[in-house]
Amino acid sequence: MRSGRGLVAVGIEIALAALLLGAAGLGLWQLNRPLPNANALIAREIPDSAALVDARGPLAFGRGHLPGARHLWSRDLLSFEESAGSLADSEELERAVRPLRLEPGAMVMVYDDGDGEEAALVVLVLRAFGFDARFLAGGVQAWSARGGELSTTYAPEQEASPVELEFDRRLVVEPAEAHAHIAANEVAPIDVRAREGYLGGHLEGAVNVPVSELLAGGDPPRYSVLSRSLGPARITRDTHPLVYGATPGQAALAWLVLAAYGVEHIHVLGDPYPALVEEGFAISETSTPAATSTRTSSVCWR
């Protein structure tokens, strides 16, 4: 009788220990596995079929670029009319992208000097136009470090292609639309500026995920960084992340890493934070996000 009871208890204890180890092991694996999506957005090799686009300035491009690269300076995607460097409107963007003469849906490898913001912005815009744009990890620095030759052949002025291009306004959202989304609680705003900038004021309800923190996630990026950074943001099936930064390039780089991590349905605001303040977005200075998101912020789940 007694030993029978003891046997049952031992069985239960072994089963529970196995479950516990399983949960811990699954967690450890999940936290540290390379991300499956990373290669779809961040490339390390250049496939033969891919077009190459250099996102650096004309001087750098002229001094030497990857052989066969076409040129689209990320600055040409910005508009400096109203405020400091918002992403241009879709017609202007189309005028900038057209001379690349890319086939619809073509695979494009984009690079810059290795800093990332310039190339990320071009990847974002090309993706919004429906191209299979990817970020070439490390840019020119990594290329040269691997012994790659740089070409100085001047790329001739190219004619615009006649194809219809359509700009995806769900990926790159207009401020007015973002405003409505925030008011309706349909998005989780994510501020990707450095901590100091965020503490000085940010969109109401925004969670701070500094882009530097995302980039510290290793190469290839690991899930743990994402789960830590996005933990406080309440992202659900119906509440999509809305990314904004100090510049469109910074927002684009954060978007790129998040998307590579497998975060879906990200909206990017093409306007830098100062422009959003001018646009009349609600600003908050408390570091704990307001409304619904406090419930999952770092303090409330214990």
Next chain:
Amino acid sequence: MSYDTDMTQETLDVRGEICPYPLFEARKKLEALASGSRLEVLIDYPLALDNITRWAESAGHEVLEVVEVGSSEWRIVIARA
């Protein structure tokens, strides 16, 4: 196990009580008894069994008997020092 039933014996029923009342009441009751008298404590809480026996020994009293009388039910007999 048997013990001399002629000795004065008091009974304390603390079944259903939460911690630390079983211990607390047992202690109160036992300390009110004369030296050598016995106290029978009925408990239904496992932790109380640990508590009471541990306390009784450390206080110098003698734990005469611990009987599991039913499912999660015990009778402890303590002799006052």
Next chain:
Amino acid sequence: MAILVISGLAVGLAFGYALQRGRFCSNTGFRDVLLTADSTMFRAWALAVLVQLVGVTALNSLGLLPISVPPFWWAANLLGGLVFGAGMVLAGGCSSGTCYRVGEGMSGSLLALLAFGAGLLVMDRGALAPLQRALQNGVIGADGESLTLANLLGVNSWLVVVPLVVAAGWWLFRSGGSKYRSGGWSWQRSGLTLGFVGIAAWLSSAASGRDFGLSMTGPLRVWFEGIFLGGLALDWGAFLIVGLFLGAFVSAASHKELRWRVPKGERLLQSAIGGLMMGLGAQLAGGCTIGHSLTGLSVLSVASVVTTASIIFGAWATSWWLFVRPARQFQRQSQPAITGD
């Protein structure tokens, strides 16, 4: 991934089982040090903290585990801890003790648990919400980071962890335990098991996007909010709680310790008042004896150190008032009767 969220259930099962087997309750642990000079349960708790402290610090410094630290709100931590500490003595168990006892069939604990939920909601959403807002503001921390013993001293975590482990370990294993046992685990076994459950909780919970370890206040609030105010969002913690009850139930049932226990009426009222105070205190302090005193300490959080000290002080003061003081009065009254015999 859904399976990561549901893995909270697996951790909860082990947690509940270990709590019931070890009779683990911080209330018992903290209280008995004062009341009966018995530090057995206190040792179990200390060992669980040490194991988790070393495990979490190691995983974190290897870059395998992201951690987050509870923010330091000195006033909320102090006041919440005091109220919680007093409440757990009245209720006869801290949040974990109360929950595992519900799994064993303790009716007073069930009542305390419901009152705990009410306390959480009153402080979080109800009449006392302004107090919470006032006291939980003013986060003190270097460059936005929550304060830990390590960043307070400006040193690497290991420089705090190693001396702590050496000192506490020396104290822990200096002396032995006791003879009689109701079939429960020794303090060594409880402490080790709970420490490992804590580490597993960090890993599993962080992978589900909730980067914290074992906790009860938040997860219980998720349930109470979801049930009474609507909008139940099942996260890792919500599953942890379900697992805890099940684990404690399985443990009690498989050891024939399951029993519907009903204390006398006044004790039920006392449990309810205690439960309510625990709820208010835990919500204000941002955690309880699990979230702060077990998990928060494992990341050296200053908030957790302060809250834990405050809980112990509140528990001692209440224990003294409830148990030590009346016992002394009683002894004074009964002294002549005994000597007269």
